[in-house]
Structures are given as structure tokens and as C-alpha cells.
Amino acid sequence: MGEGVRLPAALQAHALPCRHWDEATVHRRLTADPAGYLAFARRYLADLAAGRAQLQMPPKQVLDDPDGGDFRLMPCVVRRGQDALKTVKIVGTNRAQRRLPGQITVGELLVLDAAEQYVTDRLEACLLSSARTGLVAALALAALAPQARRIGIVGAGRVGYYAAIYCAAARTLERIELVDANTARAAETARALCDAGLPCRVAPRTDPACDAWLLATTSARAFCAPPPSAPPVVLSLGADAAGQRELTDAWAGRAALWVDSADALNYGDLRAWRARGLIDGTAPPDLLALLAQPPAAAPGAWRLFISTGCALYDNLTAAYLLGGG
Known part of the structure; x- marks a missing residue:
């Protein structure tokens, strides 16, 4: 024109x-x-x-x-x-x-x-957006679960793919278990990750015995309940809009919580918890604070990291x- x-x-x-x-x-x-x-x-x-x-x-x-x-x-x-x-x-x-x-x-x-x-x-x-979310996940996982060797990723889309790539680069992983309702997509993503040299396999369901779960879905319904249904370390990467949910209310106020930015309070699970009075409006520590001061080792301690997307990354x-x- x-x-x-x-x-x-x-x-x-x-x-x-x-x-x-x-x-x-x-x-x-x-x-x-x-x-x-x-x-x-x-x-x-x-x-x-x-x-x-x-x-x-x-x-x-x-x-x-x-x-x-x-x-x-x-x-x-x-x-x-x-x-x-x-x-x-x-x-x-x-x-x-x-x-x-x-x-x-x-x-x-x-x-x-x-x-x-x-x-x-x-x-x-x-x-780019998916990759930088995967990068954030890898940085958070290394700080929250430094001994993690077996992780489960719920959601075999682009974020799940990049999260696996960068988590494996951040530490030695013995197994990555990929779970998705779309089994064809899960198999395709698992093949791509195996071709990249990662120890990845498709799993029929998420295993609470994993060291950590990474949630990378577009779910509108909260589906991840806390231990014993899930491992004590969970990273939620997918609930980045007002109508999206990944974490059940049982996590609220009971897990140590970090976010990618204070903006996370306005979206997804944290927005829902605030609306129900389950948490207040105090911004949790962000990834910068987490990297500067990782939590001390405490086996079994419930730890959540929530990413809803941040322009810094x-x-x-x-x-x-x-x-x-």
C-alpha cells in the first residue's frame, strides 16, 4: 500500500x-x-x-x-x-x-x-512468550526444589515444551513426565523433547511422587489440589487471565507463595482467592526476591510459584x- x-x-x-x-x-x-x-x-x-x-x-x-x-x-x-x-x-x-x-x-x-x-x-x-515463561519456570524450580530430579508437566503445548528444555538445562533431570488430555499432542511434544536429548515420556496421569509439578494449561477450572494429591512444590504457569484457574482453593494461605510479578494478584487463581477473601491484597515476593534469597531446605514444605506473564522477562x-x- x-x-x-x-x-x-x-x-x-x-x-x-x-x-x-x-x-x-x-x-x-x-x-x-x-x-x-x-x-x-x-x-x-x-x-x-x-x-x-x-x-x-x-x-x-x-x-x-x-x-x-x-x-x-x-x-x-x-x-x-x-x-x-x-x-x-x-x-x-x-x-x-x-x-x-x-x-x-x-x-x-x-x-x-x-x-x-x-x-x-x-x-x-x-x-517468545512461551519460551520466556519456560525460562521463568526453570529459574523458580531451581530455587524452590534444588534437588528435583523427576518433574511432571501438565500441558504439552508450547509453554510445556520450553519449560522442559530450560528446566533440564538448569539441573540434571532423571525424568520428565508429560501429561495432556490431548494424547496426540503429548506424544508429539514428548518426541520433540526426546529428540533434543531430554529424558521425557508421556504419562497417563500426574504422579504426586514427582519432586515438582509444572502446570501449563489453559484450564478454566481449578484442578490441582495440594499434597497428598500433588507434590509439595508446584509451579502454575497457565492461569494468566481472569477466567483461568489451575490451583484449588485448598492451597490458599497454606503454601509459601512467590510470583513472577505483583501483577499476578490480578489474574487467575490469585484473583479468585482475593475475591473470596482467602488471601489479602499483599503482593507476595517476586522472582527477583526468590533468586536473591531462596528458601531453606524443608522437606514437605508446600511451595507455590505463580506466573501470569511479566514484561521484564x-x-x-x-x-x-x-x-x-
Whole structure:
């Protein structure tokens, strides 16, 4: 559109240089060196915790649709002295899935020029969002269950795939058990993980004897009850919208709780628990606090980590992709 049209001199504007990162490129870069991505993330977050970098991140804006879909605006700026990385993700929850069947996350992550604000990079955000959620899960699991060797992943979609990749890079896992109501999808994802060298198998049901469970579903119903029905360490990664649930009310107020960001109080299980008066509005400690001070070893202690999506980890991932690794 507009090709060959000459603007009047008074309206002339510069052509903006902008790189486009497709899904395949994002995936390739984020899986080429999972341990390197994890190490980069730890350094990035350590700089924030130590004050060597500063974070500017307003709450994400979520505009809901009647069918349960939404679109989200997630800006973030990380500054180091005179340098800054500015990102904003415009991403949607695609419930209709008519033109894009099987793809619940759509949209892009934009990187802005630090001084002039124009878009320098457009990164397709479906796999990026799933990968950064998997990264967050791996960091949290390493802090909450450092001795974990056998994990169960409920949900064999993209988040489940990346969570397995990065958890295996964070520590030696003896077995990854993959559970999904869609058995064909579970088998396909398990094959892909085995091809990547991971000790993965499809399981007919989740086993409470695992060291930890990772929940990566799009469930609207709370299905995960606490021990003895589940292991004492559970990471909920899928209930990131107002109408989604993964954790039963029996967890509320009884488990030590961490979140990816204070924003998590506004979505999923924590939103439901607040509405029912099961928890108050005090923000639990976030991943930065967890990494700075992991809990002491306490066999059997109930520990929950809840991720509903945080722009900081989009920004961190953009930094890694742009050459920060």
C-alpha cells in the first residue's frame, strides 16, 4: 500500500530501519544454548537486584473480550547508566482460533530506539512468550526444589515444551513426565523433547511422587489440589487471565507463595482467592526476591510459584536475542 506515491516535500518522513524476527528465528536462537540463556537471565536479574540496572515497568494493560480472549499491552524499560532497552509487547489471547487454529498467543514484541523511540526490531511473540515463561519456570524450580530430579508437566503445548528444555538445562533431570488430555499432542511434544536429548515420556496421569509439578494449561477450572494429591512444590504457569484457574482453593494461605510479578494478584487463581477473601491484597515476593534469597531446605514444605506473564522477562529475552548473551 502506498508504493510509488510521492509525498509533498512538507510531509516527507524518513524510512525507518526495522528488523523482523520470525517465529523460527526466535525459536532457533532461544534453544541453541539453553544454559547460556539461563546464565544471561541470572546476570540480568542480578544487575537489577544489585542496583546496577533500573527497572521501569507499569502494570500491564489487559482488555478483555466476551469470549475470554484479550489483548495486552506490556511495556518495560531497563536502564544502565545512559543506556536503555525499551520494549513493548502487544499480544493477544486468541480464543476464536479461526484463522490461526491451535495458536492461542498472537502478537509482537517491539524494541524501540533508546533515544528516538522508533521501532528497531519486531519480534513475533508466540514462541517468545512461551519460551520466556519456560525460562521463568526453570529459574523458580531451581530455587524452590534444588534437588528435583523427576518433574511432571501438565500441558504439552508450547509453554510445556520450553519449560522442559530450560528446566533440564538448569539441573540434571532423571525424568520428565508429560501429561495432556490431548494424547496426540503429548506424544508429539514428548518426541520433540526426546529428540533434543531430554529424558521425557508421556504419562497417563500426574504422579504426586514427582519432586515438582509444572502446570501449563489453559484450564478454566481449578484442578490441582495440594499434597497428598500433588507434590509439595508446584509451579502454575497457565492461569494468566481472569477466567483461568489451575490451583484449588485448598492451597490458599497454606503454601509459601512467590510470583513472577505483583501483577499476578490480578489474574487467575490469585484473583479468585482475593475475591473470596482467602488471601489479602499483599503482593507476595517476586522472582527477583526468590533468586536473591531462596528458601531453606524443608522437606514437605508446600511451595507455590505463580506466573501470569511479566514484561521484564520479555525485555530480558529481547536483550539476549539482540546480542547480550
